[in-house]
Amino acid sequence: MGMKALLGLARFMAPFAAAAAAGTVLSSAGAVNMYWVQIFQLACITAVSALGLNVIYGFTGLFSLGHAAFYGIGAYGAALLMKTGGGESQAFFLASLLAGGAGAALIAWLVGLSTLRLTSDYLGIATLGFGIIMKVVFDNADAFLPQLGGARGMTGIPKMTGVAWAVMFLGAFLFAARNLVHSSYGRALVAIREDEVAAGAAGIDTFRYKLAGFVVGCSFAGVAGGLYAHLYAFLHPSNFDFFKSVDVLMIVVLGGLGNMSGTLVASFGWIFLLEGLRVALPPDYIELRWVLIPVLLVVTMLRRPQGLFGIREFRFLRDASE
C-alpha cells in the first residue's frame, strides 16, 4: 500500500479511532452504563453484518435469506478457537475473528457454487433452507464437538470484544465496502444486479462475480459473528435462526438497498429502538415491542418502499476516487 493510500486509510479511520478511544475511556471509567455500552457494540457488530448483506443483496442483487447462518459460522468458529487456544491474547483474538470470517467465506463459496444459478425467489428459499440446516447443525454440534455446546449453548468464551474492537472493525469494513463499491468491481456487481444478461454481454463473468459478491458479504457476517460471540460470551443456536436472517434483511431494506449510509443508520436505529423500547415500556408490556416494530415496518414500506436512504450517501462514503 503506497503512501497516498495509507494516508487515505488513516484519514478515513481517524474519526473511528477517536470514537474507539473515547468509548474505551468512558466505559472503563464507568461514566456510561455498561448495558448501553454493550448495546452500542452490538449496533456496530450488526452494522458490519448488515453491510455484508447489503453487498450481497443491495449491490449484487442476490436474495439471501440465510445470512444469520454465516454470522453463526463465524461466531462458533472464532469462539471455538479462542476458547480452546487463545487465553486472553488480543493477537489471537484478531486471528480467531479473521479465521471465523474465512470459515464463513469458505462455506459461502460452497453454498454459492451450488445455489447461485437459481433465480431470485428460488435462491431465497435455498438460502433459507441452508440457514435452517445450519441451525440444526448448531443444535447438534455438541455431538461431534462437545465444547460447542449444542442446544444447551456454548459457554466459556472469553469476553474479548470491547468498544475499540467494535468501532475499529466497523470503520475498517465501511472503508472496504466503500472502496469496493466505488470501483470497477463494484460497478460490475451492480451491473449484474441491474441486468444480468446485459452484464454478461458486456463481458462480465456473471457467475464468478455473483459468487465473489456472495463470499465477500458472508465474510463480513463471519467476522461480525466472531465479535458477537466475544461480546456476550455465550452462544445459543437460536441466535442464528431464520428470524435473525429476517432481522438483518429488514435492516438492509429499511436503510435502502444498495446504500451503505442507510445500512449504518438502520442498524443503529434498529438496535437502539429495540433496546430503547425494552427500557421505555413497562415490564409487563415488553413484548409490545414486537407488536410495535412490525407496525412501524409495514408503515415504512407502505410510505417509502425504497427505504430511508435512496441513492445519496454520507460524504465519507461517497465516491472520492478523483
Added chain:
Amino acid sequence: MNILEASGLAKNFGGIKALNGVDLQVGVGELAGMIGPNGSGKTTVFNVITGIYRPDRGTVTLGGKRISGLPPHSISRLGIARTFQNIRLFRNLSAMDNVRAACHPDVRYGPISAVCRSEGFHAGEREIREKAMDLLSLFSLQDRRDDLARNLPYGDQRRLEIARALASEPDLLLLDEPAAGMNASEVGKLMEFILEIRTRYKLAILLIEHQMRLVMGICERIVVMDFGEVIARGTPREIRNDPRVIEAYLGKESKDGK
C-alpha cells in the same frame, strides 16, 4: 475474409423451431443487414451468436475460432458486442457508469488494489474514465453523463447502448433494431452515424432492422429470414427484387391478382 461464420444453426424452444438450419457470414469490416418478418428468428440468431442460447445444432466461428458453446462473457471478450431489441441498459446507473461497467473486463487493477486505493487503482480509474468520456462525447452524451439511464430520453438511451457496446472494442458489432421508434430525420442521422463508427472503430456490423430505408441505404449485403430459415441473401438491389422476399413480407399473390 470472414469475421463471423455460422453454419447449420438450429434452435428449438419446446415445440417451436426458432431456427432451422441457418448459414450466415459477415466479412471483416462489412456492414451487413438481417431482415425478415417478426418472429422469423433474427434476434434468436443474435442470441445464439452471442452465447445466450446454445444452438441445438450447428457452429459459430469468430475469426476462425469456434465460439458456439462458450458463455456470453467469453464471446464478448473475443470481440463481439451487441445491443438489444428492448434496450437493456443498467437503468439505475448513470450513463457514465453504464459505459464504465462495460470497460470492466479490461480493468488494470485487482480488487485488492481497489480496496487499498493504490496508485494502480487511481491510474486504472483514470484510464476507464477517459475511455468512457471519449465514447460519451462521440455519442454527444457527455453532458448527460451523470443522469441515470432510466431518466434519459429514448434516443439517448439507444445511443448509450451502442456506446456501451463499443467500450469492449469489438471486431463485430451486432445491432438489434437500432432505429426502432425513430422518425425519418433521426434514421438519417443514425445511418451516417453507423457508417462513421464502422470506419472509425474498424468494425464489422450486422444489424437487424425493419426500416428499409436504413437497411437498403447502408448495408452492403443483406440476409433475409423467414420461419427460422434464410430465404434469400445478396446485395440490396438483388434482395429488393427477389420474389421470395416480397412473398415473405407481403404474402403470396393470388391467382386473380387480388
Added chain:
Amino acid sequence: MDYFLQQVVNGLQLGFVYALIALGYTMVYGIVRLINFAHGDVFMVGAFIGLYAIEGARLPLAAVFLLAICGCALLAVAMERIAYRPLRNAPRIASLITAIGVSLFLEYFTSLRQVFGPNFYPFPRPFAISAWEFRNFAITNIQAIIFTVTLCCLVLLQFVVRKTRLGRAMRAVSHDHVTAGLMGVNVDLTISVTFGLGAALAGVGGVLYGFAYPQVNTFMGVMPGLKAFTAAVLGGIGSIPGAVLGGLIMGQSETLTSAYLSSTYRDGIAFLILILVLLLRPTGILGTQRTEKV
C-alpha cells in the same frame, strides 16, 4: 416393516396438512408473485378459532370448520387489502418485507395476554380417539378425518380452478394481470378471492393440525409455514398439484427422519431435500420453466 408402514401413514397425516397450507402459498405466489410470509400465521389463527369454537362455543365439527374457513378468509382478505394491495406496483422486496411485518405482528399481537395469550394451550378433542387396525398398520379416526377433509378440499379446489369462471380468472391473472384486466377480469376481486381461498384451506389445516397435535401457541405457524412454503417450491411454485406433492414429500421426510434418525434432525433433512431438488430441477418438480425472452 409394520413400523415403516405406520410411519408412512403418520407422514401422510402431516403431509396432507402441509399440503393444505402449501396450496395457499402457491396460489398467492402464482397470482401476485408474493411469498406471503403471514400465511403460516393464518393457519395459526385457524387453529385458535377451532380451539374457541370447540371449547368455548361447543359447536359441532362442521360449524367449527366453517367458522375457521370464514375467519381465516376474512383475515387474509383484510391483509391483502391493507398491506399488500398498495404495494402491488412497488419493488417486490417491499411486499415481502411487509409480509414479514404482518407475520410478526400477527404472532406477537395474538400472543398478548389480552388476545390469545403467550402460552401453549391444549386443543380439545370433542371425540374419543379410535383406530382401524389393518394387518400391518393402524389408521386413527383423526387421521381418517384429515385424509377425507383434505381430499375433499383438493377436489373442490380443482373444481373451482378448472371448471368455474373464477378459476379461469385466477389462471388468467396469474399469467398476465394487465391483459386479464383489459379482457374484463376484475383483477382486484380475483386476487382477493385467491387470498381468501388459500386462507380458507389454511384455516381447515389449522383445525386438523389441532386435532392431530393438540397443542396450540401463537408461534405454531412459523415452522409449518416455512415448511409448507418450501413444499410449494419443491413441487413447483405456482402449481397446485405441485403444492400437494411437495407437502406430502415434506411430511413424509420429516416423519421418517424422526422415526429412523432423530427428531432433532428432521427440520434439516426436509430442507436438505429441498436444496437437492432445486439443484436438479431449479423450478421445482412440477414447475414450469420460465424462459426469459431476451
